Amino acid sequence: MTMSLKGFIVFLVPTMIFALFLYYGILWNVVIASTDYSILNPRMEFKGLKSFRELFSDPAFQDAFKRTLLWAGLLVSAGNLVGLLLASAIFQFEKPRLRNTLTTFFLYPFSLSLVVVGIVWRWLYDPFKGIDVLLTKFGMPNIQWLEGGNAFWSLVLTSIWVYAGFVALLYLAMFYNVDRSLIESAIVDGASSITILTRIVIPNSKQAVIIATIFLALFAIQMFDLPYSVLFLNPFTMTVVMYVYSKFTSLYFYLASAAAIVIIVVSAFIVIPYAVYGLKKWLLAGR
Amino acid sequence: MPRLSTVTASIIIALFGLVWFMPVYALIVGSLKSLKEVMGTPVLSPPESIDTSTLAKVFWELRGPLLNTSIIVIPTAFVSALIGSLAAYAIYRRGGKISDAIMLLIAISTYIPYHVILVPLVQFTKTLGLYDTLPGVMFGFLIYYTPMAALLMYIFITAIPRDVIEAALVDGAGEWRILRRVVLPLLGPGITSTIIFILIMTWNNFFIPLILTRGYEKHITLKIFSYVGQSGTLYNQMFAAALIGSIPPLIVFIFLGRYFIKGLLVLGTGAKG
Incomplete structure (x- = not known):
């Protein structure tokens, strides 16, 4: 007995109002981006692709775009690496309670607001009052963490700190799913725990790499709160979302919308295959 | 004697643990310092x-934003979980190609960065007269977190055997009754995960209140951010703020963390836990 169409629609409408607003917003971006709507031209005349030509010839956007992609690449590779390292280390302990406590501990930065993260790290990177005080005591050089181009690399490090625990969680979830009998027979064969980890557990957790990569890339594409709360709209740490925001606050709406469309296109390449793949899995699981 | 790998693992955990602990430590000692x-x-x-x-002074300054944030995020979490479960239930019950397509639409909107609707969202809330109001911020949150709740609840619902629902239908129960009396009670942990997850995410959200309000009073993250500009080098005030x-989300995370983690895993891997 299937649900009646009337019931189906009634149950679905509230959620769809919100979901469709998001799509409506995306479409409205397309409309604005095809005009020259700004503080100078509030009349919204159709200009075709002019806004995109202007966007891609703007050095500030080019920088922001390249920086965001680089951030994504660095966060994906280093985030996966650190997450895998943490997960492998946590996996070495047998007690489930200890494992859970450690996982939660490394995940806590994810439960903090990125503004809070930004404020603390802004001070930890301070050349006179931050970690440099500690580093110089051990004879290391005084690093200007937030000076000029250095700021980008420092913030990348902080973003790894924020998200590595989440990656470790994804890996551990896969590790626990690995067939126990595979591990037990390897123990009987006298394999060391490092061999078991690298030869059995990690190769059986490929799915975690895919998922972690997708999420880290999405986190990097959305990067705003962290750089904004550390250095505001600084040209050295400007990301695409920050570019959208800066064009919005300076009332160049058509450029803000055009840059937003670039974000939509880039994230669609990541999101759509993942959503299709994920749903297939969940749908099949439900039938 | 512990195995060699346990020793290596302990060293890795200790080294990274120090880095992970440092910011929280700095926050605590920093906010306890005198001028x-x-x-x-x-x-x-x-x-x-x-x-x-300093803590007392800053807490007094934060009381308004703390209250405002609670007024926004608690209803947002419950409302989005409730209406998201309605949609999830309908899609699960009806099935078929159209349901799949709708679910796909909802899933994609969950993963697309919400920042992209900045310009239309601000214009829309201004037209509705909701700009710079608490309901306006709530509306902004609901746009993004309701589809996310629907997706989470859908994954949880698919774990319920269809026979359970069929049996209730045979007994002549209506859809609303089945959802309330049969499905939701079975989904207790799932609903809790959805609510906790959205609670933490909206409490920590900065972008939506930033674009939908003026000033710094309507959301806690804005208020915290305002200390960066005004406190100069007085990091004790910033750290106290x-x-x-961070205490409300941290408390929820520490005591109900397993629900938050479940929400994360469900969104990431579709695991039902």
Whole structure:
């Protein structure tokens, strides 16, 4: 007995109002981006692709775009690496309670607001009052963490700190799913725990790499709160979302919308295959 | 004797653990410093004497934003979980190609960065007269978190055997009754995960209140951010604001963390836990 169409629609409408607003917003971006709507031209005349030509010839956007992609690449590779390292280390302990406590501990930065993260790290990177005080005591050089181009690399490090625990969680979830009998027979064969980890557990957790990569890339594409709360709209740490925001606050709406469309296109390449793949899995699981 | 790998693992955990612990440590010792100490000492040095006056002062300044944020995020979490479960239930019950397509639409909107609707969202809330109001911020949150709740609830619902629902239908129960009396009670942990997850995410959200309001009073993250500009080098005030503003999500995370983790895993891997 299937649900009646009337019931189906009634149950679905509230959620769809919100979901469709998001799509409506995306479409409205397309409309604005095809005009020259700004503080100078509030009349919204159709200009075709002019806004995109202007966007891609703007050095500030080019920088922001390249920086965001680089951030994504660095966060994906280093985030996966650190997450895998943490997960492998946590996996070495047998007690489930200890494992859970450690996982939660490394995940806590994810439960903090990125503004809070930004404020603390802004001070930890301070050349006179931050970690440099500690580093110089051990004879290391005084690093200007937030000076000029250095700021980008420092913030990348902080973003790894924020998200590595989440990656470790994804890996551990896969590790626990690995067939126990595979591990037990390897123990009987006298394999060391490092061999078991690298030869059995990690190769059986490929799915975690895919998922972690997708999420880290999405986190990097959305990067705003962290750089904004550390250095505001600084040209050295400007990301695409920050570019959208800066064009919005300076009332160049058509450029803000055009840059937003670039974000939509880039994230669609990541999101759509993942959503299709994920749903297939969940749908099949439900039938 | 412990195995060699346990030793290596402990060293890795200890090294990374220090880095992970450092910011929280800095937040706590920093907000306990007096005005005199904060001028001269590095952020990682412990305070000579514990001074809670900054915490008290900042807490008093934060009381409005803390209340505003609670007024927004608690209803948002419950409302989005409720209407998201309605949609999830309908899609699960009806099935078929159209349901699949709708679910796909909802899933994609969950993963697309919400920042992209900045310009239309601000214009729309201004047209509705909701700009710079608490309901406006709530509306902004609901646009993004309701589809996410629907997706989460859908994954949880698919774990329920269809026979359970069929049996209730045979007994002549209506859809609303089945959802309330049969499905939702079975989904207790799932609903809790959805609510906790959205609660933490909206409490920590900065972008949506930033674009939908003026000033710094309507959301806690805005208020915390305002200390960056006005406190200059007085990091004790900033740290106190950051610490106080983080306590609600941290408490939820520490005591109900397994629900938050479940929500994360479900969104990431579709695991039902």
